[in-house]
Amino acid sequence: MSRVDQAYARLVEALRAQTDLADALHLLEWDQETVLPAGAAERRARQIGTLAAALHERRTDPAFLTLVDELAAISAELDPSQAVDVRETKWHVDRARCLDPELVRERSTLHAQARGIWVTARRDNDFAALAPWLGRVIDTERRVATAIDQRRPAYDVLLEEFEPGMSAASLDALFQELRTGLQPLVDRIQRKANRRHRGAEALCGAFPVNAQRRFNKLVADRLGFDFNKGRLDEAAHPFTTTVGDDVRITTRYDRRDLRYGLYATIHETGHALYEQGLDPGAWGTPRGSACSFGIHESQSRLWENQVGRSEAFWTHLLPAARKAFPALAGRSLGDVLLAVNDAGPSLIRTEADEITYNLHIILRFDIERSLIDGSLEVAALPQVWREKMRHYLGVEPETDRDGVLQDVHWPGGSIGYFPSYALGNVYAAQLFKAAEAEIGPLDAALAAGEFTVLLGWLRQRIHRFGQTYRPVELITLATGETPTARPLLDHLERRIAFLEST
């Protein structure tokens, strides 16, 4: 082996040892959310803290940093795939080394504390209790951004943690296009608001949890989820995590509404299919890791929305659903499609429909950017939230609990995270359109339960690349266009036309 190859092999081995520790951390967290006995929560938090610190130590170990720098200095001698791993590792390492260990510790303690405060503040509808903590979080994130790169806008630096290479300016342009296109659609939804819940009851009724467990497994399996290297369990807040090559999805069931668990399962299956589609030969390296939060979300949204709410999908699924649930006797395909495409302005992001969801995100993007650049004070948040909700969605929360206090992201220190959700929607529509442009209309395949055609295309165009390309480049390569809201708007327009036609 050449000297360069040897150094690269050492990098891979170091990254894989870090990944092993990260995987142990993921398992501690998965276990905490699924099966941990209540009395063991406190010690679990400590175990997670200790392991996270051990991992951080490895990631900032001087010998490791030197190895990365040495490889970066000779990047011209690396082959292209080695160069990707060195480039991305160096990027992460350079961000991490800018942060004083004291700031890292202070920041993670602050986030843990503020999350705790948020739980009670939301319960008590007490924004004033959270406000000083939010102020501290904003201030700390500004310090973090400055430490990493003081020449660029702080928000851009934070955003890149979730969407590398994306700037607030380009996001602004994209969201402008999205917002402009969405407004007339929202107006149309509002006009038919009185008819909103007409179809909603088609998937409501008696859905025993054990039958749902079997049915949701069947759905994940049919979509292509590999249960030989994965599990489906239950958690209060559904999530997907990867423990090595073992991808675990979680969902939760409502015994009176099939949609509640099913769409969580499909969404998480989308995340899982991405993880299971990464290059196993590149595990532990950037090439074997997901590209960005936005790209990850595009995979969950594509299966949830483009596929899971389509007539073709339900043409395939309804017979199996009828067999699993006597409550569905007499429900027509049309009834079910109304139930899963029901739309209308609402207060809570996580309960929003496919159309209005994006406005919930744009609102948060506007606000968090202003908080970081200092043009908005924390104290003004509840008022601004209400005004923007009225402006974008025509509804206004009566309480902060249903307003600015609804999400954990800001108290948890995730500033720059929210845009990923809308980016995921934008990318998903763009990818689905590109897939159909390349392989032809997918309706017949989806209606026949042949999901591998679409999955194969995603594996080929997205999954196998890992972090070989940054998100914008990846989307451009896969779809022939830079990120654009047009396909999403077209998709939503068709949804509304369907609702209006019923």
Place this chain on the structure above:
Amino acid sequence: MSRVDQAYARLVEALRAQTDLADALHLLEWDQETVLPAGAAERRARQIGTLAAALHERRTDPAFLTLVDELAAISAELDPSQAVDVRETKWHVDRARCLDPELVRERSTLHAQARGIWVTARRDNDFAALAPWLGRVIDTERRVATAIDQRRPAYDVLLEEFEPGMSAASLDALFQELRTGLQPLVDRIQRKANRRHRGAEALCGAFPVNAQRRFNKLVADRLGFDFNKGRLDEAAHPFTTTVGDDVRITTRYDRRDLRYGLYATIHETGHALYEQGLDPGAWGTPRGSACSFGIHESQSRLWENQVGRSEAFWTHLLPAARKAFPALAGRSLGDVLLAVNDAGPSLIRTEADEITYNLHIILRFDIERSLIDGSLEVAALPQVWREKMRHYLGVEPETDRDGVLQDVHWPGGSIGYFPSYALGNVYAAQLFKAAEAEIGPLDAALAAGEFTVLLGWLRQRIHRFGQTYRPVELITLATGETPTARPLLDHLERRIAFLEST
């Protein structure tokens, strides 16, 4: 805080950080045995290896070793409980530092390989395939013993890993007493061998697994297991593990034999009650950790045998069992007692009854001691095994699979482990006798389902001390006698008298 207290506080914090990592390791292992998808096994093994190496690094970190040495040097200034923690930590640290890291790595690789070879050798009944590996294991364990203390017999040094302070000579004396007392009991069992299975069918029939799950939970709960800080799950080979303050037991079910799962559950509950009874204020330190393998086994055996096979216990449990399982209709208390006390010479240790079990262990002790001191060659093992089985139990395996190949312990490198099982039986009988001597006969309480009297006594006399005392001292303090086989022999004599009377 004084300088001494500060140093001690640093020790505790270091031990607790090590415990956090060990707990993460326990969770990786628990998950592997209970819920891990098949395809993820290889990566899981790697994760465990990486975390074990990280833990070993902490435990042999020069700064940590120096701290331990410094505290040991000023042990006269420590308060008694601090002195216990320093004494025991120093003992473990001194053993660990004697071992060259190369030897540690070589040893653990060898054990992993030999375990793999053993699986196929047992399946194929091919002792010759395992023999060279066993030779290497024996040789390596001798080197380990010599590195730790070359002045003492190698077997003594190995034994102490499992039973600190115990020597082969004192074990020999104890096992001599046990063997002499057991021989006439085994003869009596053999004489009634033709009647052996008379009662065995009382707990055989249709026992649906879901009903067993509920019933086994109920049993663990009644015995005092705290489900707020613990779980009961299923694994092919039942075990108990502790993840922080979260104690997890596992069992496995046979849908045609209630005993199979139930006695595994009671046994593991015994281990778990010990773990849950350790001093929570001393967690992570020797004072908050189990005393030895033998003491641990005494807790599982006491609940399994002294309690779980008694008339009093079944007087309490039978109504609940009848309610849970229609198959028990018409089964009398006497039938059930015959079924759970069924005895007779057999080939497989893990399936042996309460009486003959101890001879299986004494046989293994004889052999492993001779292997280590060089008086027995690996090649002679199958022959020696058969001779000893005939001599002790009057039965002889037709295959090595049912003979010397049946246990994983030796290929897995656990030499000196087997005696813990018989020590557990000896200690259990001694403790139960002492408990009755102190609080009076327990039959009425057990028959009424009041297990807290006995559990309270064990907590007071055994659990709360952790490693404050070495095993022999702990047993002597709790029972007023040094370890003796007499109470176990008396207990088994009563069992046989019961069997003979039916």
